[in-house]
Amino acid sequence: MRSSDADGHVTGGGVRFLGQRPPYWRLLIRGAALLMVTLGIYRFWLATDVRRFLWSNTEIAGEALEYTGTALELLIGFLVAIAILIPVYTAIFLAALDLGILGKLSGVIGFVALGVLGQYAIYRARRYRLTRTIYRGLRFHQEGSAWAYAFRAVLWWIVTALSFGLAYPFQLASLERYKMRNTFYGDLAGAFDGSGIRLFVRGLPMWMLVFAPLALAVSGFIGIDWKAFAEAVAQGGDDAMGKIEGSNPGLGAVIVFAMLMGGVSVTLAAILYPAFQAMVLRWWSSGLCFGTIEVRSRLSTRRVYGAYARFVGYALLFSIALGIVGSVVLLAVAAVGGTARFGAPGEIAATFAALVGYVVSALGFSTIYRATVLLSLWQLGMESLQLSGLSALDKVKATGRPSSAVGEGLADALNVGSY
Amino acid sequence: MNSGAGIYFDGVTSARRDVIVALTPSGLQISDSDGHMREWPYNEIEGLAAPDSVLRLGRRGSTVLERLEIRDPALAAQIDALAVHVDRAGALQRRQRIRVVGWSVAATASLLLVAWFGVPAIAARLTPLLPAGIEGKLGEAVDMQIRGMLLAPKDGTTPDCGTSPPETAGRAALDKIVRRLEAAAGLPHPLRIDVVRRDAANAIALPGGHVYVFSGLIAKADNADEVAGVIAHEIGHVANRDGTKALLQGAGLSILFGMLLGDFVGGGAVVYGARTLLQSSYSRETETTADAYGAGLMNKAGGNTHAMATMLDKIGGATEPGMKILLDHPETKARVAAIRKLAGNQAPSAFLDASEWVDLKQICAGRP
Numbered sequence: 001m002r003s004s005d006a007d008g009h010v011t012g013g014g015v016r017f018l019g020q021r022p023p024y025w026r027l028l029i030r031g032a033a034l035l036m037v038t039l040g041i042y043r044f045w046l047a048t049d050v051r052r053f054l055w056s057n058t059e060i061a062g063e064a065l066e067y068t069g070t071a072l073e074l075l076i077g078f079l080v081a082i083a084i085l086i087p088v089y090t091a092i093f094l095a096a097l098d099l100g101i102l103g104k105l106s107g108v109i110g111f112v113a114l115g116v117l118g119q120y121a122i123y124r125a126r127r128y129r130l131t132r133t134i135y136r137g138l139r140f141h142q143e144g145s146a147w148a149y150a151f152r153a154v155l156w157w158i159v160t161a162l163s164f165g166l167a168y169p170f171q172l173a174s175l176e177r178y179k180m181r182n183t184f185y186g187d188l189a190g191a192f193d194g195s196g197i198r199l200f201v202r203g204l205p206m207w208m209l210v211f212a213p214l215a216l217a218v219s220g221f222i223g224i225d226w227k228a229f230a231e232a233v234a235q236g237g238d239d240a241m242g243k244i245e246g247s248n249p250g251l252g253a254v255i256v257f258a259m260l261m262g263g264v265s266v267t268l269a270a271i272l273y274p275a276f277q278a279m280v281l282r283w284w285s286s287g288l289c290f291g292t293i294e295v296r297s298r299l300s301t302r303r304v305y306g307a308y309a310r311f312v313g314y315a316l317l318f319s320i321a322l323g324i325v326g327s328v329v330l331l332a333v334a335a336v337g338g339t340a341r342f343g344a345p346g347e348i349a350a351t352f353a354a355l356v357g358y359v360v361s362a363l364g365f366s367t368i369y370r371a372t373v374l375l376s377l378w379q380l381g382m383e384s385l386q387l388s389g390l391s392a393l394d395k396v397k398a399t400g401r402p403s404s405a406v407g408e409g410l411a412d413a414l415n416v417g418s419y
Numbered sequence: 420m421n422s423g424a425g426i427y428f429d430g431v432t433s434a435r436r437d438v439i440v441a442l443t444p445s446g447l448q449i450s451d452s453d454g455h456m457r458e459w460p461y462n463e464i465e466g467l468a469a470p471d472s473v474l475r476l477g478r479r480g481s482t483v484l485e486r487l488e489i490r491d492p493a494l495a496a497q498i499d500a501l502a503v504h505v506d507r508a509g510a511l512q513r514r515q516r517i518r519v520v521g522w523s524v525a526a527t528a529s530l531l532l533v534a535w536f537g538v539p540a541i542a543a544r545l546t547p548l549l550p551a552g553i554e555g556k557l558g559e560a561v562d563m564q565i566r567g568m569l570l571a572p573k574d575g576t577t578p579d580c581g582t583s584p585p586e587t588a589g590r591a592a593l594d595k596i597v598r599r600l601e602a603a604a605g606l607p608h609p610l611r612i613d614v615v616r617r618d619a620a621n622a623i624a625l626p627g628g629h630v631y632v633f634s635g636l637i638a639k640a641d642n643a644d645e646v647a648g649v650i651a652h653e654i655g656h657v658a659n660r661d662g663t664k665a666l667l668q669g670a671g672l673s674i675l676f677g678m679l680l681g682d683f684v685g686g687g688a689v690v691y692g693a694r695t696l697l698q699s700s701y702s703r704e705t706e707t708t709a710d711a712y713g714a715g716l717m718n719k720a721g722g723n724t725h726a727m728a729t730m731l732d733k734i735g736g737a738t739e740p741g742m743k744i745l746l747d748h749p750e751t752k753a754r755v756a757a758i759r760k761l762a763g764n765q766a767p768s769a770f771l772d773a774s775e776w777v778d779l780k781q782i783c784a785g786r787p
Contacts, residue, residue, distance in 0.1 A: 037520060038527070063435070136428050352692075354692075359689060398432070
């Protein structure tokens with residue numbers, strides 16, 4: 001028990017995060033080890049532990065949140081989701097075997113169907129999490145239709161893809177408005193007043209920095225004589241490359257330039273990503289409100305970069321450790337296997353070792369990411385909040401009941417879950 | 420008895436009340452400034468998720484989310500000691516965790532046992548029950564896929580050998596071998612054996628009984644009996660309906676691993692690795708059985724069974740050491756020895772004469 005918090009509580013408009021890093025690391029590392037031992041079944045317990053830690057260490061106006069979900073609920077939700085998904089997968093598989101138009105379109109149909117189902121799952125999973133969130137003895141809850149949300153979300157994703165991401169701010173604003181106007185704390189209705197245009201204007205410079213190199217790369221191809229190129233390709237033969245080169249002397253240079261610009265674009269995107277994330281998080285938090293309670297965020301971009309820097313540092317250390325252990329194992333295998341290198345047990349052992357190595361590294365990096373970037377984003381996001389109008393908290397009434405965890409299960413089975 | 424300060428939420432409104440909590444012999448007595456008094460028996464209290472510095476209590480099984488928070492460490496420790504379902508040290512959670520891990524490990528073990536013994540047993544019993552019509556359809560589907568992916572030559576010409584004039588003599592030689600083996604085997608369905616242009620020294624038998632001999636194998640053979648030996652081995656697969664069996668085994672494993680194990684980071688690799696290992700273990704057994712069948716067939720057809728062993732030695736020996744990982748076939752030396760042991764001691768008569776053998780060698784010579 002930490003005595004510093006034992007004496008009292010903050011009554012201002014502040015949000016505090018009380019969690020310490022070491023217990024969170026312990027929780028995640030133990031979880032990763034048990035995930036491996038139980039072939040993944042432990043993930044329901046790990047997710048529950050993580051949420052319990054994050055929720056109960058987040059203190060709003062002197063009172064900590066409470067997460068009441070259980071791992072068993074998540075497990076049952078997952079089993080229900082499997083029961084729902086097996087017929088869906090079977091139908092998609094059967095459609096693919098169809099010889100007519102259905103078979104040709106089955107890929108697209110399956111993609112869209114699973115996309116809609118994924119968004120449906122996201123909305124219902126949010127409902128589960130909200131109804132398991134208790135604050136001051138009252139439950140949060142969510143209304144609205146998950147199907148309506150899913151169709152809206154899929155349409156927005158299509159628009160965003162067609163606009164090369166330019167519609168993304170409006171998508172976020174629209175979907176967030178739908179979610180928040182259906183979100184309630186007791187009988188206190190939520191709302192979202194973030195403006196898509198404002199996010200668009202702020203994000204436009206970043207978008208241009210990432211897409212300008214790509215536009216330059218594409219413009220390089222405008223001067224190419226495509227007819228001659230196509231003829232050279234169609235002729236083929238042993239010197240096809242020579243003919244293609246002959247049809248367009250500058251083609252090689254254009255391709256090299258395009259690859260270079262692609263690299264520049266990817267690098268810029270990676271460098272700008274934390275700033276983008278901080279900007280969206282700040283904009284999103286500042287748009288939230290419950291009744292007369294309003295939220296303002298002063299999230300510092302610099303500290304988000306700090307979280308990513310810690311991730312890179314830990315990931316490097318972990319890679320070095322993996323490299324050392326890996327080479328020791330390899331040497332040991334070579335020493336033992338040198339005498340009986342064709343033995344079947346040796347092959348099985350080698351495959352097994354490779355598999356374990358892969359799983360350990362994948363779980364390791366994901367654990368480091370959760371303990372650095374995700375925890376910091378939660379903590380920084382929460383601590384940067386400034387709440388006003390908190391007097392409304394004294395007279396909220398209880399409504400809403402707990403919902404099932406099927407949405408969580410679907411999200412898990414479809415791989416669209418978070419936290 | 421002891422008492423101290425607490426914060427109380429009644430679960431009906433979000434209003435926060437400062438209360439005095441007294442410990443009586445039967446339970447907690449919660450009294451607020453309005454003079455309201457509430458009794459919480461110790462066995463109806465449960466501990467809830469809270470920061471380390473706070474003991475948060477609720478009523479067990481209640482739909483009303485009443486909450487009592489104690490921030491005084493001494494009082495919290497006393498309540499922890501008195502109430503059964505308040506467990507700040509996490510012993511209850513630890514017990515549940517151990518149960519989860521234990522049963523997961525047991526489930527994994529039983530899954531692996533089913534995969535190791537159950538799936539091949541089910542596939543072996545289901546295969547004979549499958550009507551020939553369905554098996555034929557399955558075979559056609561696999562045939563189309565194999566021809567599309569494995570056998571597709573780069574320039575778009577047909578992969579089949581022995582169909583056009585310079586190669587037809589080779590086809591006649593092949594047919595002579597096949598007829599003799601077929602007569603000896605006496606299978607209910609006619610055999611379909613074709614040679615395709617592939618450089619690998621290999622042959623495959625598909626579900627439904629279609630056998631492809633790769634041109635690389637004929638190139639590597641030194642006489643017709645070596646080719647016949649490999650074909651006899653593949654006829655063994657056809658007779659045992661191994662292609663269909665493998666298909667059913669694959670489907671069984673997909674259901675077992677793909678569905679029951681959900682997704683976690685690196686989980687896909689585990690599923691893939693387990694499937695590959697198990698499938699290669701199934702096929703080890705299948706290959707040994709096909710070897711025995713092939714050797715018996717060569718004896719019956721009056722061929723040179725030792726040639727089958729020589730050919731296998733050649734193919735097995737040529738495999739690069741790095742490629743041996745997950746190789747389907749049991750150790751070549753053991754297989755070769757087993758085949759030699761099965762060889763009869765009759766004087767073998769060659770499958771083809773010298774000129775026919777030259778023809779067979781040319782079966783894929785029509786195109787480079």
